[in-house]
Each structure stands twice: as C-alpha cells, then as structure tokens.
Amino acid sequence: MRKIYAFEQKSDYEKYHNIINRLTSGLSEYQQVLEREFALKDPPKAVVWTTEELATTVFSDIPIPAFTNKDLIYMSPDIKTWLNIFEKQLDGKDLPSIRQFYKKNTETEMLGILAHELTHHSDLFLDDFEDDKEDGIWFEEGMCFYLPRKLLLNEEEFNQITDVETELYENFKEKYEHHSLEDFGSSSYHGTLSSIMFDYWRSYLTVKYLVEVRANGDVKAVFDDYHYWDHEGRKVPLTKYFGLED
Numbered sequence: 001m002r003k004i005y006a007f008e009q010k011s012d013y014e015k016y017h018n019i020i021n022r023l024t025s026g027l028s029e030y031q032q033v034l035e036r037e038f039a040l041k042d043p044p045k046a047v048v049w050t051t052e053e054l055a056t057t058v059f060s061d062i063p064i065p066a067f068t069n070k071d072l073i074y075m076s077p078d079i080k081t082w083l084n085i086f087e088k089q090l091d092g093k094d095l096p097s098i099r100q101f102y103k104k105n106t107e108t109e110m111l112g113i114l115a116h117e118l119t120h121h122s123d124l125f126l127d128d129f130e131d132d133k134e135d136g137i138w139f140e141e142g143m144c145f146y147l148p149r150k151l152l153l154n155e156e157e158f159n160q161i162t163d164v165e166t167e168l169y170e171n172f173k174e175k176y177e178h179h180s181l182e183d184f185g186s187s188s189y190h191g192t193l194s195s196i197m198f199d200y201w202r203s204y205l206t207v208k209y210l211v212e213v214r215a216n217g218d219v220k221a222v223f224d225d226y227h228y229w230d231h232e233g234r235k236v237p238l239t240k241y242f243g244l245e246d
C-alpha cells in the first residue's frame with residue numbers, strides 16, 4: 001500500500017516519520033497473511049497518515065482518528081493522541097492497571113487498530129463498504145479485532161489485551177449493556193467514548209468465545225457458519241443463529 005502524508009506542517013511529517021515506518025512494516029506483514037489465508041483480494045490503495053484534528057474534522061466527523069473506506073485507511077500516528085483516547089474511554093474510572101497497560105503498549109495497540117481497519121477489506125465479510133449495514137455488524141467488528149490480535153501478538157500479549165477488555169466490559173456493562181449485540185453502533189459516535197467502545201469490547205469478546213470455545217480455535221469454521229447464515233437468507237439475527245441470545 002502507498003503512504004500518503006496529510007499534514008499541514010512539514011515538522012509533523014518529520015516528527016512521525018519513524019513511527020509511520022514501523023507501523024507500515026508491521027501492517028505489511030499482516031497484510032500478507034490476510035492475502036494468503038483470509039481472502040484479502042482488494043486491499044485499500046493507501047494509508048493516509050494525518051493528525052487527529054484533520055482526521056476527525058476534515059476527512060470525517062468520526063471522533064476516533066482511525067477509519068477506512070473502500071479505497072483508503074486514515075490513521076493518526078501520534079502516540080499522545082492515542083494515549084488520550086485510551087484514557088478518555090475509561091470515563092474517569094479508577095483503573096490503574098489498565099492505564100499502565102495502555103501507557104506501556106500504546107504503539108502495539110496502534111498497530112492493532114491499523115490492522116483492524118485493513119481487516120475490514122477481507123472478502124470473508126459479507127457486506128461491502130457501500131452497503132447499508134444493518135445486521136451482523138458486531139461480528140465483523142469483533143473479528144476485525146480478533147484476527148489482528150491473534151496473528152500479530154504473542155500469547156502473553158493476546159491474553160493481556162483480552163484481560164484488559166474483559167475488565168473494561170465488566171466495569172461498564174451495568175451502564176451500557178441495555179441493548180442487543182445486533183444493535184451495534186445504534187448510538188455510535190453520538191455518546192461518550194466509553195459507550196462507543198463498549199460495543200467493540202463485547203463484540204471482540206464474543207467473537208473470541210465463538211472461535212476459541214465453540215469452534216475449538218477454528219476461525220474458518222466460524223466464518224463458514226457466518227456465510228451459511230447469509231446463504232440461508234438471514235432468517236434470524238446472527239446472535240440467535242449462533243445461540244448467543246442468552
């Protein structure tokens with residue numbers, strides 16, 4: 001993929017050049033795995049590296065500076081930006097071990113987020129970017145976190161981020177778990193950051209359960225079931241099809 005630099009100051013390019021190269025290298029390795037094993041046939045044309053301000057006010061109105069469309073991924077390479085986001089999602093809760101995790105692993109998490117955006121381009125997902133996505137969104141979003149983490153992280157790192165998001169889920173479920181997984185994103189980008197992220201945490205944890213418990217680690221078997229649900233005409237919500245309603 002090509003790199004496009006969208007900065008207003010030359011000093012920004014110079015400031016972020018090294019981390020962009022590191023993230024690009026990690027993404028390139030992950031892209032090869034997706035192309036080989038997970039039906040990445042039409043990757044985006046480029047990653048647009050830009051500031052949080054430009055990402056969230058000029059290129060979109062999404063409050064998180066990482067997103068993708070059919071042709072481009074947009075991403076902020078600024079570590080302080082992402083540390084602030086990770087802090088903001090805690091919504092003032094006193095969770096020192098989680099704060100320490102994000103402080104220590106910021107760049108690793110940034111690569112995971114970048115890889116998440118690339119994973120959306122896999123042809124294993126049923127809906128195209130121009131489609132009005134209405135059902136099963138949670139599955140794609142959860143899988144777009146599960147695959148990068150499983151493929152990029154070692155076992156200890158994978159368990160650490162899973163523990164972090166399990167703790168976050170447990171801390172916020174009483175406040176936010178009042179809607180079905182099928183309603184993923186129903187209030188996306190209109191509530192607090194913690195309310196937005198809550199759907200991502202529980203979608204990731206649900207996909208992890210489907211793959212590692214229900215399918216004994218066979219991620220492709222889970223995709224097969226997902227495709228069969230679609231071929232049958234999506235007669236029931238995907239959560240019901242997977243037996244997750246309870």
